[in-house]
Amino acid sequence: MDDHGSTGLAGRRGQAARNDAAILDAAREVFLADPKAPVAAVAERAGVGMSALYRRYPGKEDLLRRLCHDGLRRWIEEAEAVEAEPDAWKALVVFLERIVDADVHSLTVHLAGTFTPTEEMGSDARRAAGLMDRLVERAHAAGRLRRDVVADDMGLVLESCAAIRVPDPERTQELRRRCLAMLLAGLAGDGAGPLPGPAPAPGELNWRWRRRSG
Amino acid sequence: MDDHGSTGLAGRRGQAARNDAAILDAAREVFLADPKAPVAAVAERAGVGMSALYRRYPGKEDLLRRLCHDGLRRWIEEAEAVEAEPDAWKALVVFLERIVDADVHSLTVHLAGTFTPTEEMGSDARRAAGLMDRLVERAHAAGRLRRDVVADDMGLVLESCAAIRVPDPERTQELRRRCLAMLLAGLAGDGAGPLPGPAPAPGELNWRWRRRSG
DNA sequence: AGCAGAACGGAATGTTCTGTTCCACTGCTA
DNA sequence: TAGCAGTGGAACAGAACATTCCGTTCTGCT
Numbered sequence: 001m002d003d004h005g006s007t008g009l010a011g012r013r014g015q016a017a018r019n020d021a022a023i024l025d026a027a028r029e030v031f032l033a034d035p036k037a038p039v040a041a042v043a044e045r046a047g048v049g050m051s052a053l054y055r056r057y058p059g060k061e062d063l064l065r066r067l068c069h070d071g072l073r074r075w076i077e078e079a080e081a082v083e084a085e086p087d088a089w090k091a092l093v094v095f096l097e098r099i100v101d102a103d104v105h106s107l108t109v110h111l112a113g114t115f116t117p118t119e120e121m122g123s124d125a126r127r128a129a130g131l132m133d134r135l136v137e138r139a140h141a142a143g144r145l146r147r148d149v150v151a152d153d154m155g156l157v158l159e160s161c162a163a164i165r166v167p168d169p170e171r172t173q174e175l176r177r178r179c180l181a182m183l184l185a186g187l188a189g190d191g192a193g194p195l196p197g198p199a200p201a202p203g204e205l206n207w208r209w210r211r212r213s214g
Numbered sequence: 215m216d217d218h219g220s221t222g223l224a225g226r227r228g229q230a231a232r233n234d235a236a237i238l239d240a241a242r243e244v245f246l247a248d249p250k251a252p253v254a255a256v257a258e259r260a261g262v263g264m265s266a267l268y269r270r271y272p273g274k275e276d277l278l279r280r281l282c283h284d285g286l287r288r289w290i291e292e293a294e295a296v297e298a299e300p301d302a303w304k305a306l307v308v309f310l311e312r313i314v315d316a317d318v319h320s321l322t323v324h325l326a327g328t329f330t331p332t333e334e335m336g337s338d339a340r341r342a343a344g345l346m347d348r349l350v351e352r353a354h355a356a357g358r359l360r361r362d363v364v365a366d367d368m369g370l371v372l373e374s375c376a377a378i379r380v381p382d383p384e385r386t387q388e389l390r391r392r393c394l395a396m397l398l399a400g401l402a403g404d405g406a407g408p409l410p411g412p413a414p415a416p417g418e419l420n421w422r423w424r425r426r427s428g
Numbered sequence: 429a430g431c432a433g434a435a436c437g438g439a440a441t442g443t444t445c446t447g448t449t450c451c452a453c454t455g456c457t458a
Numbered sequence: 459t460a461g462c463a464g465t466g467g468a469a470c471a472g473a474a475c476a477t478t479c480c481g482t483t484c485t486g487c488t
Contacts, residue, residue: 019435186396253446254446264448
C-alpha cells in the first residue's frame with residue numbers, strides 16, 4: 001500500500017496525520033495553560049471529536065506522558081545542538097533562550113505529577129542533567145559565569161522565566177526574554193555580593209517527579 | 215460586657231478569636247499552594263469544622279477575596295514602610311525582599327480571577343502601583359537602577375520569584391531569595407546590552423484581574 | 429462499481445469532587 | 459441555671475470529568 005507521501009494532504013490518511021499533529025499542538029497549548037485542564041478542552045481546541053483523541057491515546061495520562069517526554073527529548077536535542085558552539089557563554093545563553101522560547105521547561109516540570117513516569121523518562125532526565133552540568137562547567141571554565149552559580153541554578157532561571165505568562169503567546173515570549181536577560185546580566189560577572197543561601201541541590205527543583213506518597 | 219482582653223486565650227471567645235486566625239492562616243497556605251483547592255482542605259488544615267468557616271464567610275469566594283485584599287494591604291504597608299529609607303536602592307531591595315518573603319505577590323496576583331474584585335480593591339491596586347512607581351523613580355534618580363528598567367518590570371521580578379516553590383516553605387524562601395539576588399545583580403548597573411523587547415506595560419501582568427469575558 | 433472498515437463527531441454514562449446546608453451537641457455568659 | 463453563640467462533621471445537590479458507545483462518512487482496495 002503506497003502512502004502518497006506520508007504527510008500529504010489528500011484523503012483520509014492525510015486527515016489522520018494532520019489530526020495527529022493538531023491534537024498534540026492543542027494538548028500542548030491547553031495543558032501548558034492549565035495542567036489540570038479537561039480532555040474535552042484539548043479536543044475542542046484541536047477541532048476534533050473525542051474519539052479522534054481516544055483512538056490515539058488509551059487515556060489522558062498517556063497523552064500527558066507523551067507531551068512531557070517529547071519536551072524532554074527536545075530539551076536534550078537543544079542541549080546537544082549548542083555543544084558545537086565554541087563560545088561557552090554563548091552556548092549557555094542560546095540554550096536557555098531556546099528552552100524559554102519553546103516553553104519546554106513547563107512541559108517537563110509542571111506536567112510532572114500528572115502522570116506516572118516511565119523508566120525511559122528517568123534515564124532521559126539523567127542524561128539531560130548531565131548535559132546541563134557540562135554546559136555550566138564550560139561556562140565556568142571560560143570564566144564567564146559567576147563562580148557561586150551551580151548547574152541546578154539554571155532550574156531556578158528556567159522556572160522563573162516559565163512563570164511569566166500573559167494571554168498573548170507572542171507577548172509572553174517577549175516578556176520571558178526580558179526576564180531571562182535580567183537574570184543573565186545578574187549571572188554574568190561577579191555581582192555586588194555572593195548569592196545567598198545554599199544553592200539548589202540536584203533534583204531539588206524536580207520534586208514534582210517524586211512518586212506520590214498518598 | 216467586658217472582653218477579658220480581645221485576644222485572650224480563655225473561653226469560647228478566645229477559641230473563636232483563635233479560629234479566626236487559624237482559618238486565615240490555613241487558607242493562605244492552602245490557596246497559595248493551589249488556588250483551586252477545595253474549601254474542605256482549608257477547614258482540615260485549620261483543624262476546624264466546615265461550620266466554623268461558613269460562620270465567618272458567606273462563601274468560598276468571600277474568603278478568597280479577603281485573602282487577596284489582605285495581601286494587597288500588606289503590599290501597600292511594606293511599600294510605605296520603606297519610603298523612610300534614605301538610600302533609594304536599599305529601599306527598593308528591602309521592599310522586594312519583604313514581598314518575596316511574605317509571598318504577597320502570589321496572594322495578590324495568582325488568586326485574582328478566582329473571585330470578582332471589589333471597587334475598593336481596585337483603588338488599592340492603583341495606590342499600590344503609584345507607590346511602586348515612586349520607589350523605582352527614586353532608584354533611577356539615585357542612578358542605582360539600570361535605565362531601561364521600568365516600574366512594571368518589578369512585576370516580572372516578583373512573578374519570577376513567586377514561581378519558585380518546593381515542598382518545604384523555609385527552603386522555598388531561601389531559593390526565592392537566591393533568585394531575587396540573581397535578578398537584582400542583573401538589575402543594578404548597566405548590563406552587557408540593553409534589555410530586549412518592549413517593557414511590560416502598566417497592568418499587562420495583572421491580566422487575571424480583568425473581568426472574565428465568558 | 430461496491431464493499432469493508434478505518435476514522436470520526438458528539439451525545440450518553442457513571443463516577444468523583446465540591447460548595448453549601450443542616451442538625452445535634454457543647455460549655456461559656458449573664 | 460437557662461439560653462444561645464459557636465462548633466464538628468455528616469448529608470445533599472449539582473457540577474465537572476474521563477471514558478464509552480453508536481450512528482455516520484468516506485477512503486482505499488478489489
